[in-house]
Structures are given as C-alpha cells and as structure tokens.
Amino acid sequence: MTHSQKSAGTGNTDRSARMEIIIGGLVLLLAIAAIVFSRKFPSTGLATDIGSARFPLVYSCALIVLCAVLIARNLAKLKQPKTEAVTEPDAEAEVPNYRRTAIGIAVSALSLFAMQYLGYALVTAGYLSFLMWLLGMKHKAWNPLLAIVITALLYFTFSTGLNVPLPVGSLFE
Amino acid sequence: MQELDLLMNGFAALLHQPFALLLSVVGVAVGIVIGAMPGLTATMGVAILLPFTFGMDPVSGLLMISGVFFGGIYGGSITAILLKIPGTPAAAATAIDGFELTRQGKAGIALGTATFSSFIGGTLSIIVLVFMAPLLASVALEFSASETFALAVFGLSIIASISGESLVKGLIAGFVGLLISTVGLDPMGGFPRFTGGFTELMSVPFIPVMIGLFAAAEAFKAMEESGVLKNKAAALGRIIPPWSSYKRMLGTVLRSTGLGIFIGAIPGAGADIAAFVSYNEAKRFSKTPENFGKGELSAVAACESGANGCTGGALLPMLTLGIPGDAVTAVMLGALTLQGLQPGPLLFKEHSDLVFTLFAGMLFCYVVMLIMGLGCLRFMGKILQMPKSILTPAILALCVVGTYAINNSMFDIGIMLIAGVIGYFMQKWDFPPSPIVLALIMGPMAESSFRRALSLSSGSYDFLYTRPITAAFLLIALSTLFYPVFRRYQKKRQQRGLQLAAENGAA
Numbered sequence: 001m002t003h004s005q006k007s008a009g010t011g012n013t014d015r016s017a018r019m020e021i022i023i024g025g026l027v028l029l030l031a032i033a034a035i036v037f038s039r040k041f042p043s044t045g046l047a048t049d050i051g052s053a054r055f056p057l058v059y060s061c062a063l064i065v066l067c068a069v070l071i072a073r074n075l076a077k078l079k080q081p082k083t084e085a086v087t088e089p090d091a092e093a094e095v096p097n098y099r100r101t102a103i104g105i106a107v108s109a110l111s112l113f114a115m116q117y118l119g120y121a122l123v124t125a126g127y128l129s130f131l132m133w134l135l136g137m138k139h140k141a142w143n144p145l146l147a148i149v150i151t152a153l154l155y156f157t158f159s160t161g162l163n164v165p166l167p168v169g170s171l172f173e
Numbered sequence: 174m175q176e177l178d179l180l181m182n183g184f185a186a187l188l189h190q191p192f193a194l195l196l197s198v199v200g201v202a203v204g205i206v207i208g209a210m211p212g213l214t215a216t217m218g219v220a221i222l223l224p225f226t227f228g229m230d231p232v233s234g235l236l237m238i239s240g241v242f243f244g245g246i247y248g249g250s251i252t253a254i255l256l257k258i259p260g261t262p263a264a265a266a267t268a269i270d271g272f273e274l275t276r277q278g279k280a281g282i283a284l285g286t287a288t289f290s291s292f293i294g295g296t297l298s299i300i301v302l303v304f305m306a307p308l309l310a311s312v313a314l315e316f317s318a319s320e321t322f323a324l325a326v327f328g329l330s331i332i333a334s335i336s337g338e339s340l341v342k343g344l345i346a347g348f349v350g351l352l353i354s355t356v357g358l359d360p361m362g363g364f365p366r367f368t369g370g371f372t373e374l375m376s377v378p379f380i381p382v383m384i385g386l387f388a389a390a391e392a393f394k395a396m397e398e399s400g401v402l403k404n405k406a407a408a409l410g411r412i413i414p415p416w417s418s419y420k421r422m423l424g425t426v427l428r429s430t431g432l433g434i435f436i437g438a439i440p441g442a443g444a445d446i447a448a449f450v451s452y453n454e455a456k457r458f459s460k461t462p463e464n465f466g467k468g469e470l471s472a473v474a475a476c477e478s479g480a481n482g483c484t485g486g487a488l489l490p491m492l493t494l495g496i497p498g499d500a501v502t503a504v505m506l507g508a509l510t511l512q513g514l515q516p517g518p519l520l521f522k523e524h525s526d527l528v529f530t531l532f533a534g535m536l537f538c539y540v541v542m543l544i545m546g547l548g549c550l551r552f553m554g555k556i557l558q559m560p561k562s563i564l565t566p567a568i569l570a571l572c573v574v575g576t577y578a579i580n581n582s583m584f585d586i587g588i589m590l591i592a593g594v595i596g597y598f599m600q601k602w603d604f605p606p607s608p609i610v611l612a613l614i615m616g617p618m619a620e621s622s623f624r625r626a627l628s629l630s631s632g633s634y635d636f637l638y639t640r641p642i643t644a645a646f647l648l649i650a651l652s653t654l655f656y657p658v659f660r661r662y663q664k665k666r667q668q669r670g671l672q673l674a675a676e677n678g679a680a
C-alpha cells in the first residue's frame with residue numbers, strides 16, 4: 001500500500017465533503033434569495049387566504065434548515081480523524097473525460113442560440129455531426145450522413161407526422 | 174350479473190365492427206409512439222387525433238382515442254427503461270429502477286415486466302369500470318380541496334423513499350423542486366411569482382425540467398466515456414419474465430392497480446401520482462426495500478400497473494358523472510359530446526349497448542397493447558446496440574425536439590439544457606433527481622388545494638384534523654416520511670450493539 005493510494009482514498013472523501021458544503025451554501029443562498037423576493041409579493045386581498053408568499057417562505061425555511069444540516073454534517077466529517085480507506089483503481093475502468101462533457105454542454109448551448117437564426121434542420125445536422133466526432137466517431141462521410149438521416153427522421157416525425165412546426169430560423173423566414 | 178351479459182353483448186357487437194377494431198389498433202400504435210417521445214403526452218396525442226373522429230361513428234372514434242390514451246401511458250415506459258428518457262411524467266418513476274436494470278443488462282426483462290404489468294393494470298381497471306363504476310365514482314366525489322391537499326402531502330412524503338442513500342440530500346432536492354413549483358402565476362391571486370418578467374415562466378416548466386434532469390443529464394454523463402464502443406449493457410436478453418419470478422410480483426401488481434384505479438378516479442390526480450405512490454407502497458411492502466433504486470423489477474411492475482390502472486380510474490367519474498378526472502378525459506369528454514352523447518348517470522341507461530361495446534373495445538385495446546408492446550420490444554431493443562457515439566447525440570437531439578414540441582418554445586429548450594447541466598452535477602454528487610420531479614407534480618396541487626380548503630373553511634385550519642380522509646392521508650404521510658428515519662436509527666443501533674459485543678468478545 002503506497003502513501004499516495006492512502007491519501008487518494010481520504011482525499012476523495014475530503015473533496016466530496018467540501019463539494020457538499022459548497023452545494024449546501026449555494027442552495028442556502030437560493031433559499032435566502034427566495035425569501036427576499038417573496039417579501040415583495042402583494043396580498044391577494046382575501047381575508048381567508050395566507051397570501052402568495054407563504055408557501056415559498058415555508059419551502060425556503062425548510063431548505064435553510066436542511067442545508068444547515070448538510071453543511072454541519074460535512075464539517076464534522078472534515079474534522080474527524082482520517083481513516084485510511086483505500087480504493088483499488090479498477091484497471092478496466094475508463095478514466096472519465098470531463099473536458100468532453102464540458103465541450104458537449106457548450107456546443108449544446110451554442111446550438112440552441114444558433115437555432116433561432118439558422119433553424120432546426122441546419123443546426124441539428126451540424127450539432128449531431130460534431131457530437132459524433134466528439135465521442136470518437138471520426139468518419140468524414142458517415143458523420144454528416146448519419147446526422148442528416150437522424151435530423152430528417154426527427155423532422156418528419158414531429159413536423160409532418162405530429163404537426164409540430166419546427167423552427168425555420170429568422171435568417172430564412 | 175347484468176353487467177356481464179351486457180359486456181358479452183358488447184363483444185358480439187364489436188365483432189361486427191371491423192373498422193372500429195382496426196382504428197383501435199391504429200390508436201394504440203400511435204399512442205405507444207407518442208408516449209415514447211419525450212415531451213409528447215397522451216393528452217397531446219388524444220388532442221391531435223380528436224379532429225379525425227368527427228366523421229366517425231361513436232364506437233370507432235372513441236376506441237381510437239382510448240387506444241391513444243392507453244398506448245400513450247404505456248409507451249412512456251419504453252424509453253424510460255432503455256434510455257432514461259421518461260416519455261410521460263408517469264414514466265419518471267419507472268425510469269428510477271428500469272434504467273438501472275438496463276445498466277445491468279436486464280433491459281429485456283424490465284421491458285417485458287413493464288408490458289405485462291401495464292396490461293394487467295389497465296385491463297383490471299377497465300373490469301372495475303364495468304362492474305363498479307357508480308360506486309367508486311361516488312367515493313371519488315367525496316374528495317374536496319382538503320382531501321386533495323392531503324393526497325398531495327402524502328405524495329410528497331414519498332420523497333423519503335426515493336431519496337437513495339442520503340435522506341437529507343433527497344429532501345433538499347425535493348424542497349428545491351417545491352420552490353421551483355411556486356414559479357408562475359399564484360393559484361389564488363394570479364400574481365406572477367419568480368418569473369423575472371418572462372411570460373414563458375407563467376406556468377411551471379415541468380416537462381422541460383423532467384427531460385433535462387433525466388435524459389439530458391444522462392447524455393452529458395455518457396460523454397465522459399468514449400463513444401466508439403457499444404454500450405456495456407447492450408444485450409436485451411429475455412423479454413417475457415419467467416412465471417416463477419412474476420408470480421412473486423403479482424401481489425405488488427394487484428395492489429398498485431388498486432391504487433391506480435383509486436387515484437385515477439380522483440379529479441386532478443393522474444397516472445404520474447399513481448406511479449409514484451405505487452412505487453412507494455411497493456417499497457414499503459417489500460422484503461428487500463434496500464434494492465429499490467438499484468434495479469428492482471417489482472418497482473417497474475408497481476409503477477406501470479399503477480399508471481395504467483389509472484386509465485380506467487380516470488374514466489370512472491367522466492362516464493358516470495360527466496366530471497373529467499384529468500386532461501385526457503377532459504378531451505375525451507369533448508369527443509363524447511361531439512358524438513351526441515351526454516356523459517353522466519343517464520348514459521348507462523339510455524346508451525348501455527354503446528357503453529358496453531366501448532368497454533369491450535377498451536379491453537381489446539389492452540390486448541392489442543400487450544401484443545404490439547411485446548412484438549416491438551426486440552426492435553426497440555436494437556437502440557441499445559447502437560454505438561454510444563450515435564446514441565448519445567441522437568438522445569440529445571430528441572430531447573431538444575421533444576422539449577420544443579410542448580409549447581413551440583426555444584425558451585423551454587434553454588430550461589431543459591439548464592436542468593440537464595444541474596442534473597449532471599446532481600448525479601456527480603449523489604443528489605437524486607426524482608424528488609424534484611415529484612415535487613413539481615405535487616407542489617402546485619398541494620398549494621392550490623390547501624389555499625382553497627382554507628378559504629372554504631373560512632380561514633380555519635380545522636379541516637386538517639376534522640375530515641377523516643384528510644386526517645388519514647396526513648397520518649400516512651407522516652409515517653411514510655419518518656419511517657425511513659426510524660429504520661436508519663434502528664439499523665445504526667443494531668450495528669453499534671454488534672460492534673460493542675465484538676469488542677467485549679475480543680477483550
């Protein structure tokens with residue numbers, strides 16, 4: 001058992017605890033923001049009604065309590081003496097490629113933006129072709145061909161079959 | 174057994190109407206496709222086909238619509254199990270364990286179980302509709318705002334059982350969902366809340382959030398691994414579940430069907446609520462509740478029989494009292510009226526032949542659904558054998574188009590993507606997404622019912638304990654919420670006891 005393996009085991013637990021504290025903090029801020037904004041909601045004017053703000057207030061207060069529990073629990077975990085739990089690395093497991101996911105998310109957002117101008121067909125074909133390439137299918141002919149086939153299939157199912165008018169794009173309107 | 178004779182006559186009449194039989198087959202097929210598409214619901218399918226029924230005779234038109242309704246509820250489970258894309262809100266509950274089974278290479282058996290359970294749930298609900306319609310409809314009418322509120326609270330308490338390893342994380346996800354459910358117009362005053370001036374946020378964007386949290390998040394996660402290899406769990410395996418294993422689930426299926434029928438009969442409650450409640454009850458009665466969420470076959474059976482049990486339940490108040498239980502039956506009510514039929518107690522007296530022919534046709538629809546469902550599963554299973562480099566982009570494209578189809582809105586796609594990214598990070602840090610979906614279904618129902626009940630009782634909170642059904646539901650909700658806490662405490666105490674005994678033994 002090497003020292004680096006030991007520290008990797010405890011490091012993961014620490015990192016997970018710190019991340020949960022950050023998430024708890026963010027949700028806590030969301031709950032506080034909801035309380036602040038809901039204070040501005042007007043009354044319904046009905047004597048028997050509790051008002052528009054009551055339910056968001058109750059939910060926010062519950063969230064604050066739960067986030068406090070989550071944060072306190074993880075702070076306690078960080079203060080505990082470190083156990084030397086070691087996880088053996090799986091030789092067959094693939095190392096997650098977070099960069100690919102980040103690029104995928106960014107391209108999805110970009111496609112959404114472009115779809116307003118270029119329309120469904122053009123953007124979806126390009127989007128699919130790029131994602132296939134990103135995921136390792138790097139064929140010059142098959143990528144665009146498959147992308148066009150899937151785009152057309154979806155287009156005919158939704159636009160023709162189900163009468164859903166898909167975006168044409170402001171540049172082509 | 175006058176009803177049985179009338180039903181037999183209905184079957185005989187149906188045999189003389191081959192066009193109606195053909196249209197019910199078409200309806201089921203269209204329903205399955207629509208149900209499997211994210212964003213397209215049974216309501217939308219029924220609404221799309223409604224204009225086609227104008228020129229048809231009542232039996233043909235209504236059977237086609239019924240076929241879409243039944244197929245739509247079932248179809249959602251196929252993509253939920255294979256791809257974690259719940260085609261319908263009800264299938265969100267099926268996706269929890271169904272997709273885990275696919276990951277374990279048991280997609281075939283999960284799909285087969287879902288198909289059989291849907292068939293049993295749906296068929297039994299129609300049989301109940303035939304024999305007990307007036308009785309159940311009167312019970313359902315006892316539900317006022319306070320009972321609906323208590324039912325919603327009971328539904329919300331299910332968060333405790335779908336929270337996975339950490340109850341605190343599940344509750345945080347649930348309350349975030351509840352907070353999101355307050356976005357939109359205030360149910361009493363009509364004042365916009367947390368909309369930021371966006372008209373698109375005037376109602377809770379429930380389906381985009383659901384598609385994002387389940388399907389897009391899974392696609393983003395799949396991008397972490399290279400896509401040239403085929404899916405690890407590519408094999409569909411056996412489809413028809415062995416009788417020995419299905420026999421053990423029969424109790425769960427029957428209980429869930431009963432719950433589905435009852436919940437379906439309550440106005441405002443639908444298949445989504447029935448699926449989650451059935452999941453919770455299946456877990457509560459299970460000898461291995463720890464397997465739920467990790468790929469438990471009886472969970473899939475419970476959700477599907479509960480959701481499909483709802484179909485007959487929803488038709489109960491619509492046919493017997495003329496009160497639609499949900500959006501689909503509201504459209505069906507319109508279809509009946511268009512055919513010159515007035516739903517209500519007189520419908521059974523004046524048009525009993527037609528009504529029982531319809532019931533016979535509905536039973537036929539479920540048989541068609543079973544045959545068609547089992548027949549297409551092998552073909553649908555081919556999806557799993559696609560390389561990830563094609564499947565993942567195709568899932569994302571389907572999510573985009575399906576989300577756009579709900580309101581023809583690019584804004585909804587944006588919400589779906591944001592929910593997808595949040596769902597991806599939730600998966601990374603073990604925050605379950607199902608409580609958010611459940612909260613989005615139950616939250617608006619809980620708030621509007623509570624405030625209506627309060628107004629009806631002149632501002633007094635007495636309705637919480639003076640009405641027996643309300644009090645019973647609230648008590649069950651409390652026990653559902655605190656039972657997992659109690660069990661965990663008990664488990665920890667047992668472990669501590671064993672540890673102490675071991676230490677004493679060693680000393």
